[in-house]
Amino acid sequence: MCGFCKDCMKETETKLYHSELILNTKNISKSEGLGSKVELCLECYEKMVISEQIEYWKVHILEEKNRSVR
Numbered sequence: 001m002c003g004f005c006k007d008c009m010k011e012t013e014t015k016l017y018h019s020e021l022i023l024n025t026k027n028i029s030k031s032e033g034l035g036s037k038v039e040l041c042l043e044c045y046e047k048m049v050i051s052e053q054i055e056y057w058k059v060h061i062l063e064e065k066n067r068s069v070r
């Protein structure tokens with residue numbers, strides 16, 4: 001299977017990444033059902049997954065902090 005990585009701009013084996021999770025967080029309700037996806041090579045895909053997990057934990061830790069303050 002051959003695709004085009006939008007991050008490193010080269011033809012390679014790709015996976016579709018659900019970009020709305022981190023890139024369009026504010027528009028989730030508006031773009032519901034559209035499900036914008038980004039084509040990424042395996043390397044970039046993993047980078048995105050990792051950065052998404054980091055974002056997730058940042059939010060999670062913030063929530064925990066806010067809870068303990070109250």
Ligand SMILES: [Zn+2]
Nearest residue numbers: 005008041044
């Ligand atoms: Zn790539």
